[in-house]
Each structure stands twice: as C-alpha cells, then as structure tokens.
Amino acid sequence: MTGHLRIVGLGPGPEKWITPEVSEGLAEAQDLLGYTAYLDRVPLRAHQQRHASDNREELSRARHAIELAVAGRQVALVSGGDPGVFAMAAAVFEAIEKGPAIWRSLEVTVLPGVTAMLAAAARVGAPLGADFCAINLSDNLKPWALVEKRLKLAIEAGFVIALYNPASKARPTQIFDAFAVVREKLPPSTPIILARAIGRPDERVTISTLADADPALIDMQTLPIIGSAATRLLKRADGSHWVYSPRRVEVPA
C-alpha cells in the first residue's frame, strides 16, 4: 500500500462539528500525530499508533508525519479547527519544501474543518457577516511591529478582526498592546466578543464593548472577535445581546 498523509481538522471541540470526511479519515489512519490535547479528542482504535507531541513542536511533528507516510503508512496529522488556518497544514508544506526531493511525490490531502472564528461567531449572531480578517497575534514567527501594522490597516479597512493565539504564558502582555492599538482607532462602543473554549464543557462567551472589555480575561483558549465600527449589538427580549455586522455599508469609502 502506498503511504498517504491526511492533514485533518477536528473543529473547535465537540464531535458534532467534525465533518464525516474527517471522521472517515481518522478511522482509516494507521498512525495519528498531533498535539496531545487534540489527539485526546479522537476515538481510540486498536490497530492505530498514536504519536502525541507538545504544542510548540509543529515542524518536527510535520516531518515525523511525512516520514511515516513516505515509508508507506496511512497517516493522519490532527489539528484543532481547520488545519489550514494557523495550524498544521502550512507546517507540512514548509517541511516538504525544505526536505528531500522524494517528499514532493507524497500524496497529501488536507481535510477542511470548522475554524474557531466561525463557531465563535455562530454563538453570538453574525459578527463575520461583513468583510473580515484573521490575524495570528503570536510574534513567535513574525515581528510584533508587523502585528501592530496589520491591526491598524485592518481597522482602517473596516474589517471585523478575529484574533488567533491572542495570549499564552510566554506572551501574557501582547493582548494588552493589541487592545491599546485597537482603542486608539475604534470607538468605545465597538462590540467585542471573547469566546473561550468554544464548544467545550467549560465554554464561556462574553459580549461587551471596547470600553468595557478586559484583556486580562483573554488566555490561550480564547478567541477574541473585534467588531468594525459598523458592527451592531442587538438587544434581545431577555436583556442579553446578539452581535451582527450588517451586509449593507452606508458610509462613503
């Protein structure tokens, strides 16, 4: 049997958000690789080997997955969310580009999934209903000045902004710097969504405004969505809110 590498996306948490294609891909695998917390979400099967690794070892995990597949194994490399959004797919192609020529003949399939911002948005209404962007806030792989530049340009463009990897133990203060940039450019009434552990038992979603949002509440498990100046809070009969970004833009460019 020829080896095959599937890069699969589990979605943000529960089984109800895993596509049938991904479930099938996982069942067919002989080897499963991934960050421990993601592998723990995959049903155990007797014939499969598991290779769990730490969150920070993307490139060596990608290489390991490629090597197994090149050796003829059916391999599933597991990401949370969608594997193409700040996850394992880019690491795999980066490894292939830098690796031996034989790696370029490998069969690689990427199986898409529900990325976190879509699930977070769904919980509160339709904040991504107008033009939007997704920014990886981590400066592990790019200069912080570039993150700030992108935030400023995204606000100037009027994009709703989803922030991936907003904070970690090693980077506890950058989200405060990011909020400082955002507060300079957007009105205090701008809706802010903090979606923590979305779809998991400890899920906590808060809707507030830029004036009230507290960056100290944002950790590794949180996906913040920053509204545009056009994003609206819509009060429900029970006093809670929906958030949506109108499709129509009335303001001149």
Add this chain to the structure above:
Amino acid sequence: MTGHLRIVGLGPGPEKWITPEVSEGLAEAQDLLGYTAYLDRVPLRAHQQRHASDNREELSRARHAIELAVAGRQVALVSGGDPGVFAMAAAVFEAIEKGPAIWRSLEVTVLPGVTAMLAAAARVGAPLGADFCAINLSDNLKPWALVEKRLKLAIEAGFVIALYNPASKARPTQIFDAFAVVREKLPPSTPIILARAIGRPDERVTISTLADADPALIDMQTLPIIGSAATRLLKRADGSHWVYSPRRVEVPA
C-alpha cells in the same frame, strides 16, 4: 411547542463536509427555507415543508423564516458554506432589528459550517496558513470605491485575500477592476488560486500566478484566493503545484 429558527451551513457542496450538528438540525425541521440550489442538496423528508426562493431575496426569506418560527414552527434556514460568512445569518439579525419587538424573543441558533475558502485552500495546500482576509466583492450593498480601498489596504497589510461573490451576470466586469488593483500592488509572481464549484462534480481548481491568471475564467461559482507576496508555489514530483503561505515572516514590518 415553541418555535425555533436554526440558520444552518451546508458547507460548499458534498455531504462529507456537512457537520453532524447540521444534519441533525435539518432532520428536526418542519420548514426548510433557502435558495433553490441549496435546498436541492438537503435530503427530502415527508413531514417537511420546503420554501425555495431566488438567490437575491435574502431579506424577505429571512423575514419569512422568522415569521414561521415566531408562529411556533421548527424552522431551518439553509445557507451554503458557513451561514455567518456572506450568507443568511446577517440577514436574519438585520430583519430582527428592523422588525416587531416580539421577534427579539425568538430562539435563534446558528450552526456553523465549512466556508468555501477553507475547502478551496485545502484542495491546493495551505494558502491561508498566514494572516488573511475575506472580502465580498459585490457592490450590491456597498460602494465599489470601498471594495477597492479594502483590497489596497489588505495588500498593504500583507494579507492573503479570499474573494467571495467575485462576479455575476449583473456584475461581469468588477473582477477585472479588482485584478487591475491587485496587479498594481503585488508582484507578477504572486500565486493565484481559482477554485470553481469546489467539492461538486464539476469542480475545477487552477493554480497560476498574477501574471498568468485570467479573470475572464471567474464566474459566480468561483472563489479566487490571491496570495500575499510571501505565498509560495511548491513544485511536486509530477509537475503540478501546492500553494502555501509560510507561518514565518522574515521581512521587517
């Protein structure tokens, strides 16, 4: 029984990309509403009523769905892709905001799905592996000058750009205008992906560069992804290409 409105996302095409949550939501519905082409993808069930409508009637369809749910029905409003990305969810909350106060007590659930750009990206590698944005190219609801402004700022920010609704019979030339803007700002070697009818039997995905891409090939069914200056074409052993956007950014901001 109290009425309930579910806004569901079918993903871009095949059943393998429909989440279990959406399949269950569709099975529980008494009334299904949506654009004809989307409803045609939902399995027929004897107890259900179908209300198909034209692609352009989002707001009246949203109102109809709300009215049915307020009257006590279990309603599923069907979108392709993800319902929160340039689809029905924003139209529903817009209708609720403008509608009678009683609508604000309605139970509304948005069920996320795989949006087209994730499936398109998965087909070719990992073009959305770095910061990216999604722009609705239609000027039905916003001035064209704003679309051009957003394209320019997105390129200045270094975002990969996914273009939704790039062309239609009523708007055949705007994609040429958009490409003119892009060609002014990005190098001719920038990778361009044209993903047409992704996941459906007539799928056609082409990978080229800004120098070679032909906007005349782009129609309503096509999702173009425009790489950033950092996005890479990676040649495979068989002569075809993968496309990916490196996670690491070496250039200064």
